[in-house]
Amino acid sequence: MSIMEYCGAAIVAMVGKDCVAIASDKRLGQQQLTVDMEFQKVFPITERTYIGLSGLATDVKTLHDRLRMRVNLYKHREERVIEPKTFTHLLSHMLYERRFGSYFISPVVAGLDKNNRPYICALDTIGCIDSSSDFVVCGTAATNLYGACESLWEPDLGPEELFETISQTLLSSIDRDAMSGWGAVVHIITPSGVITRDLKSRMD
Amino acid sequence: MDAQFAIVGRDFAISVTDTGVSRSIVKMKHNQDKSWQLTPYTIMTVTGEPGDIEMFSEYIQSNIKLYSVRNAQDLTPKEIANFIRGELAEALRSRNAFSVNLLVTGFDKVTGEASLYRIDYLASMAKVPFGSHATPSFILYSVLDREYTPDITLEQGLEIVKKCIAALKTRFVVDMPEFTVKVVDAQGTRSIDIVQV
Amino acid sequence: MSSLLSHEIGYSAPIEVHNHGFSPYVNNEGTSLGICGEDFVLVASDTRQSNGGYSINARRSPKAFELSNRTVIATTGCAADAKQLVEDMEQRAQYYVHKHGREMSTPAMAQVLSQLLYTRRFFPYYVFPIFAGLDAKGKGAVYNYDAIGNIECVSHYAYGSAAALLQPFLDNQINKAHQRGADTTAKPSRAQAVKLAIDAFTSATERDIYTGDWLEIFIVDSEGVHKLTRELKHD
Numbered sequence: 001m002s003i004m005e006y007c008g009a010a011i012v013a014m015v016g017k018d019c020v021a022i023a024s025d026k027r028l029g030q031q032q033l034t035v036d037m038e039f040q041k042v043f044p045i046t047e048r049t050y051i052g053l054s055g056l057a058t059d060v061k062t063l064h065d066r067l068r069m070r071v072n073l074y075k076h077r078e079e080r081v082i083e084p085k086t087f088t089h090l091l092s093h094m095l096y097e098r099r100f101g102s103y104f105i106s107p108v109v110a111g112l113d114k115n116n117r118p119y120i121c122a123l124d125t126i127g128c129i130d131s132s133s134d135f136v137v138c139g140t141a142a143t144n145l146y147g148a149c150e151s152l153w154e155p156d157l158g159p160e161e162l163f164e165t166i167s168q169t170l171l172s173s174i175d176r177d178a179m180s181g182w183g184a185v186v187h188i189i190t191p192s193g194v195i196t197r198d199l200k201s202r203m204d
Numbered sequence: 205m206d207a208q209f210a211i212v213g214r215d216f217a218i219s220v221t222d223t224g225v226s227r228s229i230v231k232m233k234h235n236q237d238k239s240w241q242l243t244p245y246t247i248m249t250v251t252g253e254p255g256d257i258e259m260f261s262e263y264i265q266s267n268i269k270l271y272s273v274r275n276a277q278d279l280t281p282k283e284i285a286n287f288i289r290g291e292l293a294e295a296l297r298s299r300n301a302f303s304v305n306l307l308v309t310g311f312d313k314v315t316g317e318a319s320l321y322r323i324d325y326l327a328s329m330a331k332v333p334f335g336s337h338a339t340p341s342f343i344l345y346s347v348l349d350r351e352y353t354p355d356i357t358l359e360q361g362l363e364i365v366k367k368c369i370a371a372l373k374t375r376f377v378v379d380m381p382e383f384t385v386k387v388v389d390a391q392g393t394r395s396i397d398i399v400q401v
Numbered sequence: 402m403s404s405l406l407s408h409e410i411g412y413s414a415p416i417e418v419h420n421h422g423f424s425p426y427v428n429n430e431g432t433s434l435g436i437c438g439e440d441f442v443l444v445a446s447d448t449r450q451s452n453g454g455y456s457i458n459a460r461r462s463p464k465a466f467e468l469s470n471r472t473v474i475a476t477t478g479c480a481a482d483a484k485q486l487v488e489d490m491e492q493r494a495q496y497y498v499h500k501h502g503r504e505m506s507t508p509a510m511a512q513v514l515s516q517l518l519y520t521r522r523f524f525p526y527y528v529f530p531i532f533a534g535l536d537a538k539g540k541g542a543v544y545n546y547d548a549i550g551n552i553e554c555v556s557h558y559a560y561g562s563a564a565a566l567l568q569p570f571l572d573n574q575i576n577k578a579h580q581r582g583a584d585t586t587a588k589p590s591r592a593q594a595v596k597l598a599i600d601a602f603t604s605a606t607e608r609d610i611y612t613g614d615w616l617e618i619f620i621v622d623s624e625g626v627h628k629l630t631r632e633l634k635h636d
Contacts, residue, residue, distance in 0.1 A: 007328070033342065035322065035330060036330035036332050038331075039330055057328035057330070058296065058329075061293070061328070145569075146566055146608045147565060147566025147568070147570050147605065147608070148570050150604035150608060151570040151574075152570065171579040172572050172579060175578060176572065201579075
């Protein structure tokens with residue numbers, strides 16, 4: 001089994017009208033054994049930029065810790081909050097730094113920039129940025145998520161509609177993936193703040 | 205084939221390990237305490253590669269002791285768990301990784317809460333209500349999933365421990381005659397005689 | 402001895418070497434789905450045929466077939482095996498008509514398909530069929546099988562290269578999974594089913610390189626089998 005499928009994850013980010021959403025499942029596994037049902041995979045980087053880290057759990061933590069340090073350094077040096085796009089390039093360089101011994105992580109970034117324009121992107125394990133204007137997915141349920149997103153997503157959804165769409169997409173996808181699920185969490189990032197909701201799901 | 209598990213209630217944690225040390229088919233020792241006292245309110249149980257266990261655990265124990273001496277203040281269980289994880293993660297990507305699985309149980313005097321951090325040899329860390337490692341975990345998790353509720357008392361917790369040990373004795377191929385049971389709560393840490401349980 | 406001789410005269414006859422073993426199977430990819438309605442069933446397949454690489458063997462090679470005027474079968478896997486399997490089925494259906502003077506019922510044919518697959522338990526047809534038809538009461542029934550005849554009667558199912566893309570969407574739209582307050586027992590109307598099938602395949606075509614070109618939709622109702630064709634992306 002691939003090391004990228006060792007822990008299991010389903011992460012999706014979507015663009016809405018003046019808002020973005022990022023959602024993930026909560027399972028931490030060791031292959032078929034479920035170890036934790038409250039594992040955090042989506043982290044706030046700034047008040048309006050979030051990152052989802054899918055892949056090996058140890059690197060989820062290592063990378064998040066290192067990112068937190070780099071973002072704080074940026075804040076102190078620049079005396080301003082990092083923009084989602086700038087953050088993505090910071091992340092990309094951090095990943096490529098380990099080109100020949102990479103972090104086993106494929107991240108997803110979602111945020112609003114200073115003009116409240118939505119920004120989402122996905123990266124591969126060595127930091128290749130794949131930005132998108134509709135949705136990005138990663139994790140063991142990526143194929144399922146692609147199918148569901150491709151059919152359910154539509155442009156210019158408001159925060160509540162976007163919440164419904166991303167929730168339906170994620171829940172339908174994790175039900176057909178044995179490696180992810182066991183609860184989910186959704187963050188809707190809007191100019192006036194972030195709405196975070198936990199979702200119940202099948203526990204099998 | 206070490207058995208190792210722990211459970212957490214609101215204000216206590218119970219940590220259990222078997223006492224056997226074996227190499228291949230030979231049992232080398234049958235009274236090994238696999239738990240390490242880190243602070244008066246934190247213990248960790250360690251299983252895995254015997255040499256790595258000793259090296260890593262002593263390193264961790266010494267450094268946490270050093271912190272306490274230097275700062276006249278103990279690290280909280282959360283801080284300890286994060287420190288351990290950091291050290292393990294750094295070692296993982298070096299030439300000398302440690303094959304150790306850990307359960308860090310502790311009581312935070314400030315918040316009044318007990319906690320358990322499950323850290324595996326890859327340095328994957330999770331804060332869990334109950335945890336276990338390696339092959340016996342397949343048996344133990346099914347018992348723990350069925351019996352555990354967040355609001356258990358210490359007595360109920362020890363009942364669950366009994367059931368876990370019973371399950372290991374009946375269903376696990378490796379014979380485990382003895383276990384170390386340790387409780388962490390507001391009074392500190394103490395051993396509990398399994399016969400008494 | 403002979404090699405010594407050939408060295409002496411400085412010439413050796415070319416020897417044909419067959420060091421690649423014969424592989425009896427090929428996955429021709431593509432996607433099929435089945436949706437069950439109250440008084441109709443729908444099966445849909447794309448018509449692209451590939452072999453798991455970057456080339457396209459054929460853009461219009463159907464893998465869904467009409468078996469009788471109330472049953473259809475959609476396949477994925479090895480196209481050659483699928484063709485043989487469908488011929489087997491047709492033969493069994495014909496034999497039944499000659500023997501009993503009437504057409505086999507849909508559940509009976511579903512069972513026959515399972516048995517046919519199992520007869521080749523140790524050298525299976527590399528086919529994953531979806532069989533659909535109307536039962537004796539005129540109600541829709543969709544069955545899916547694995548290559549060795551495990552059978553399941555379902556409300557909807559997707560097989561093939563884009564199955565993982567289609568299935569969560571169908572679960573959500575047909576079983577109304579996770580839709581709070583929705584009637585989870587209601588079956589889709591005919592118009593809904595056709596719309597879902599087209600939507601599902603246009604979406605799958607966006608992400609799966611093995612699905613595309615043309616979409617063939619078979620709808621079976623009390624009047625018989627109706628066939629629709631839609632164009633999908635050709636890239």
